Amino acid sequence: MRHYFGNKWAIAAFALPALLLYSLVVSYPVVQSLYRSFFEWDGIGAGTFNGLSNYAELFRDPLLATSLRNGGIFALVLVVFQIGLGTILALVCADIKIKGRKVLKVGYFIPVVLSVTVVCQLWIAIYDPTNGLVNRLFELVGIPYRQNWLTSPAVSIIAIAFVNAWQFMGYQFSLLYAGIKSIPEQYVEAAIIDGCTKWGAHRRITIPLMAETFKFCLIVAITGGIGAFVQMLIMTSGGPGTTNFTLTYMIYRYAFSEFEYGYACAVSVFLVAISLLATVIINRLFRQERMTY
Amino acid sequence: MRNQRFTVFASTAAALLILSACSSGGGNANNANNAATAPDNAATAPEPTESATNDDGASAPATKEPVKLRIYAAYFDDDTKKPYDYAVAELKKEMPNVELVLDPSMQDDGQKLRTYAASGNMPDIFQADYKTMKAFAASKNIELLDDAAPTAQFKSDLNPGNEPVMITPDGHVYSYPFAGIEFQILYYNKKIFADAGVEAPIKTYDQWKDAIQKFKAKGIVPLAIFSKEKWIGNSFFKGLLTREEPQGYAALTGKELPDAFELAAKQFNDLKDAGLFDPNATNTNYDQASSMFYTGKAAMLVNGQWEIYSADKNLGADVDWMYWPAKDEATYEASKFNMDGSGEPGGFSVSPTSKNKETAIEVAAFLARKYAEFKYTQLGNPIVSVKIDKPVVAKPPAMMQRLIDETLPNVKSFAKLNENVKINTALDDNTQNLIVKGFSDADFDKNMNRVLASENK
Numbered sequence: 001m002r003h004y005f006g007n008k009w010a011i012a013a014f015a016l017p018a019l020l021l022y023s024l025v026v027s028y029p030v031v032q033s034l035y036r037s038f039f040e041w042d043g044i045g046a047g048t049f050n051g052l053s054n055y056a057e058l059f060r061d062p063l064l065a066t067s068l069r070n071g072g073i074f075a076l077v078l079v080v081f082q083i084g085l086g087t088i089l090a091l092v093c094a095d096i097k098i099k100g101r102k103v104l105k106v107g108y109f110i111p112v113v114l115s116v117t118v119v120c121q122l123w124i125a126i127y128d129p130t131n132g133l134v135n136r137l138f139e140l141v142g143i144p145y146r147q148n149w150l151t152s153p154a155v156s157i158i159a160i161a162f163v164n165a166w167q168f169m170g171y172q173f174s175l176l177y178a179g180i181k182s183i184p185e186q187y188v189e190a191a192i193i194d195g196c197t198k199w200g201a202h203r204r205i206t207i208p209l210m211a212e213t214f215k216f217c218l219i220v221a222i223t224g225g226i227g228a229f230v231q232m233l234i235m236t237s238g239g240p241g242t243t244n245f246t247l248t249y250m251i252y253r254y255a256f257s258e259f260e261y262g263y264a265c266a267v268s269v270f271l272v273a274i275s276l277l278a279t280v281i282i283n284r285l286f287r288q289e290r291m292t293y
Numbered sequence: 294m295r296n297q298r299f300t301v302f303a304s305t306a307a308a309l310l311i312l313s314a315c316s317s318g319g320g321n322a323n324n325a326n327n328a329a330t331a332p333d334n335a336a337t338a339p340e341p342t343e344s345a346t347n348d349d350g351a352s353a354p355a356t357k358e359p360v361k362l363r364i365y366a367a368y369f370d371d372d373t374k375k376p377y378d379y380a381v382a383e384l385k386k387e388m389p390n391v392e393l394v395l396d397p398s399m400q401d402d403g404q405k406l407r408t409y410a411a412s413g414n415m416p417d418i419f420q421a422d423y424k425t426m427k428a429f430a431a432s433k434n435i436e437l438l439d440d441a442a443p444t445a446q447f448k449s450d451l452n453p454g455n456e457p458v459m460i461t462p463d464g465h466v467y468s469y470p471f472a473g474i475e476f477q478i479l480y481y482n483k484k485i486f487a488d489a490g491v492e493a494p495i496k497t498y499d500q501w502k503d504a505i506q507k508f509k510a511k512g513i514v515p516l517a518i519f520s521k522e523k524w525i526g527n528s529f530f531k532g533l534l535t536r537e538e539p540q541g542y543a544a545l546t547g548k549e550l551p552d553a554f555e556l557a558a559k560q561f562n563d564l565k566d567a568g569l570f571d572p573n574a575t576n577t578n579y580d581q582a583s584s585m586f587y588t589g590k591a592a593m594l595v596n597g598q599w600e601i602y603s604a605d606k607n608l609g610a611d612v613d614w615m616y617w618p619a620k621d622e623a624t625y626e627a628s629k630f631n632m633d634g635s636g637e638p639g640g641f642s643v644s645p646t647s648k649n650k651e652t653a654i655e656v657a658a659f660l661a662r663k664y665a666e667f668k669y670t671q672l673g674n675p676i677v678s679v680k681i682d683k684p685v686v687a688k689p690p691a692m693m694q695r696l697i698d699e700t701l702p703n704v705k706s707f708a709k710l711n712e713n714v715k716i717n718t719a720l721d722d723n724t725q726n727l728i729v730k731g732f733s734d735a736d737f738d739k740n741m742n743r744v745l746a747s748e749n750k
Contacts, residue, residue: 045432241726
């Protein structure tokens with residue numbers, strides 16, 4: 001193996017196809033988006049260079065504030081439900097004393113493999129203000145809190161984010177579960193022998209040792225929240241009005257409804273920048289000496 | 294040696310991988326696929342004839358050579374398939390040397406067509422709406438038809454008042470239209486109205502609010518609206534607006550919302566507060582809304598006049614339509630023929646890069662006439678772009694007959710287009726918002742004034 005790693009031609013031969021493919025489908029569109037963001041362009045012709053006008057316009061656009069706020073709320077809901085709840089469930093499933101763990105593990109992952117469209121349609125029915133399960137349940141237990149879940153500006157973004165959180169919690173759960181299983185059991189056992197409770201041991205040993213896993217999960221959840229789109233498109237078409245717009249929805253509207261591709265490219269670049277910034281911040285927060293065991 | 298052999302093997306494998314990825318075929322494969330998908334729709338006519346003119350005033354091409362034209366047109370349901378098949382059958386008689394290869398259009402807001410334009414793969418003939426027309430005119434992807442052979446005759450054959458569906462606001466012709474100016478009306482279930490003790494037609498807002506309470510008391514949704522699609526909320530608003538401002542959105546030329554708009558927004562908001570809409574209205578699609586109306590769960594439905602056929606099929610004698618109510622009976626009577634609809638250019642257009650451009654132009658004009666002819670003769674629908682001198686084969690539904698006898702001869706005005714994309718988008722958003730509780734007419738006014746101040750500098 002070392003023999004091959006020493007051969008630069010072999011490295012190049014193996015890496016080149018993947019690099020070329022990556023450059024073609026990822027790097028080139030990103031660079032093109034950046035380039036086109038400096039143009040007034042309708043997606044067909046050559047466009048007219050307009051410098052930073054698109055960016056200046058973006059920061060004056062009232063949709064930006066709505067989109068950033070919704071992206072933030074979406075990300076927060078994902079973090080709380082997917083990582084918070086996912087961690088608890090992963091710890092439960094990692095406990096060999098819990099019966100039916102395999103059923104639980106499979107059950108948590110089933111929504112992940114379902115089609116997003118199917119899940120959204122299911123939740124549209126659940127959220128129906130007249131006949132939906134949620135309002136019916138409230139009615140059944142005598143709680144007068146009935147909502148128009150998908151049309152109320154105050155709660156619709158949370159309701160939509162919850163659908164994403166519910167569907168992909170199993171994905172985060174599997175990452176967290178793998179993270180827990182990679183920690184040697186002796187650490188927790190030793191702590192329990194020394195008098196620590198099981199949850200205390202998890203709090204002081206398991207969770208701190210999962211920092212790398214949490215870092216990855218946080219990046220996935222937060223960048224996923226900032227760039228959320230599909231659920232809004234299917235469940236509310238971004239409405240009512242622009243209530244449920246996110247940055248990706250802005251891109252969709254400006255590119256495909258208003259044919260302002262140059263401006264949409266500027267929003268895309270901004271989205272990439274925000275996602276990179278979030279990734280850098282998370283990396284900094286979790287910057288520590290890598291633990292090996 | 295082993296190292297060298299390995300390197301050669303790896304390099305060869307990489308090269309093969311790249312080459313195989315590049316060899317999947319481009320345009321030819323697509324063309325073959327397009328042709329393969331439309332064998333049933335191709336008007337194949339290998340035998341050339343000497344046809345030079347036809348009975349519709351359009352002159353046929355002089356060439357006898359077989360011509361194959363790719364057409365991008367809607368072909369997904371009875372409304373789109375039947376007129377296409379009819380027109381193609383007629384084309385076969387008139388221009389047997391022309392073969393059409395159908396590329397069925399997607400319901401994708403013009404994206405596929407734009408991709409064709411961006412990649413230089415435009416079909417010879419395509420159906421274009423005004424938005425696409427404007428973008429393609431700027432990028433020279435649409436043929437200017439001002440001086441094309443069939444244009445003058447087509448213009449002179451337009452039904453009175455239908456110029457806006459053919460001539461753009463800047464005076465050019467980019468397409469041959471087949472639809473006339475369509476408009477929105479209020480459908481109502483006569484049986485539900487009678488059971489609730491509501492007199493039809495509703496003429497004023499006070500009567501409307503009173504009716505809402507009666508329907509709600511009976512557990513009936515007063516009005517079904519598929520407001521997940523923004524345009525219908527926008528049309529509802531325009532229905533209220535055109536009682537006071539017949540021009541519609543064309544009146545939005547200043548920096549502030551005119552009084553008629555503020556009044557319409559207030560009326561909209563009052564009707565919402567009274568309970569006109571279902572709580573889930575902005576999340577209701579057409580199938581759900583029409584189902585509510587046709588199963589007797591809703592007393593009224595708002596949609597275009599094209600819904601007449603479906604309404605007649607589903608409710609028969611129990612359904613009728615009414616004009617838009619106004620602030621009082623005098624205004625109602627004075628404004629009921631101010632139609633809630635604005636014609637905008639659209640129809641069959643031609644690509645300037647077509648190899649058989651002249652033939653494509655003739656065929657586009659011919660197809661538009663035949664589409665209109667189908668609607669008129671086979672459906673009894675008089676709302677078509679051009680005059681048809683053939684007899685109506687099908688008896689139109691009673692509601693359509695009423696429209697023909699009572700409304701069309703008396704139309705006073707159609708609303709006019711506002712060309713500003715931002716203003717139209719803002720109207721779409723804010724009229725949908727008006728359906729939601731918590732969003733008031735004051736919010737509507739504020740948002741629209743902001744957009745107007747920014748756009749009408």
